[in-house]
Amino acid sequence: MRLAKFLAHAGVASRRGAEEIVRAGRVSVAGATVTDPARDVDADSGVAVDGRFLEGEEERMVFVVHKPAGVVSTARDTHGRRTVVDLVPARGARLYPVGRLDAESTGLMLVTNDGDLANRLTHPSFEVPKTYRAVVRPSPVSAHALRVMREGVELDDGITAPARVRQVRPGVLELTIHEGRNHQVRRMCEAVGHRVRTLERIRFGPLRLDDLPPGGHRRLKAAEVEVLRRGALR
Numbered sequence: 607m608r609l610a611k612f613l614a615h616a617g618v619a620s621r622r623g624a625e626e627i628v629r630a631g632r633v634s635v636a637g638a639t640v641t642d643p644a645r646d647v648d649a650d651s652g653v654a655v656d657g658r659f660l661e662g663e664e665e666r667m668v669f670v671v672h673k674p675a676g677v678v679s680t681a682r683d684t685h686g687r688r689t690v691v692d693l694v695p696a697r698g699a700r701l702y703p704v705g706r707l708d709a710e711s712t713g714l715m716l717v718t719n720d721g722d723l724a725n726r727l728t729h730p731s732f733e734v735p736k737t738y739r740a741v742v743r744p745s746p747v748s749a750h751a752l753r754v755m756r757e758g759v760e761l762d763d764g765i766t767a768p769a770r771v772r773q774v775r776p777g778v779l780e781l782t783i784h785e786g787r788n789h790q791v792r793r794m795c796e797a798v799g800h801r802v803r804t805l806e807r808i809r810f811g812p813l814r815l816d817d818l819p820p821g822g823h824r825r826l827k828a829a830e831v832e833v834l835r836r837g838a839l840r
C-alpha cells in the first residue's frame with residue numbers, strides 16, 4: 607500500500623496531510639527516512655512518524671467543535687496559538703482538523719482521527735455543502751450583488767460555482783457553497799463591494815452548530831458519522 611494511504615488508514619492524517627508529513631521528512635521506514643509518499647509499505651515495514659512507531663488501529667472518532675475566533679484550524683501552530691484540536695480531549699488519539707477556517711472565523715469544524723473520512727469530506731469532487739453567516743459592511747447588500755454571488759463571482763483563481771445566498775437581515779448574509787477555496791466567502795463578498803466583519807460556519811453537510819457554545823465540542827454518534835460518510839460517497 608502507498609505510504610501516504612497507509613498513514614491515513616492508521617489515523618495519522620488525511621491522505622493529503624500524510625503526503626505533506628512524508629515530504630517534510632518526518633516518516634521513516636525500517637529506520638530510514640522516506641520522503642516519497644508513494645513508497646510501498648505494509649504493517650510489517652516498521653513505519654514511524656517523528657520517531658514513534660505506529661501502534662495498532664485507533665478507534666475512529668469524529669467531533670464537532672465550535673471554533674472561537676483566534677483559535678487556528680491546523681493541528682499544530684508554529685506560533686504557539688491554540689488550535690481546534692486543543693479544544694478536544696484526545697484520550698491518546700491523534701486528532702486533526704477536517705478542512706480549514708480562517709483564524710478569525712468562528713463556527714463548525716470537524717476534528718477526527720479518521721483519515722479516509724477527512725479525505726472524502728475535503729475533496730472538491732464530493733462537494734459537501736457548507737453554510738456560513740457573514741456580517742458585512744456596507745449594509746444592506748443590493749439585489750444585484752446577491753445575484754452575482756449566486757450565479758458566480760470572478761475571483762483571481764477563477765469564477766465561483768453557483769451558491770445559495772440570502773440576506774437574512776440587512777447586512778447579514780447566509781451563503782452555502784460547495785467549494786473550499788482559501789478565504790472564499792470573504793473574497794466573494796469583497797468582489798461585490800462588501801467587507802466581511804464576522805464570519806461563522808453554521809452548517810457542514812448534514813451537521814449544524816445548533817447551541818454548541820464557542821470552544822465546546824461533542825462527539826458524533828455512529829449514526830451521524832454514517833450519514834456524513836454516505837453524503838461524502840455520492
Ligand code: URA
Nearest residue numbers: 708711789790791792
Ligand atoms: N470562507 C472564508 O473566507 N473564510 C473562512 O474561514 C471560511 C470560508
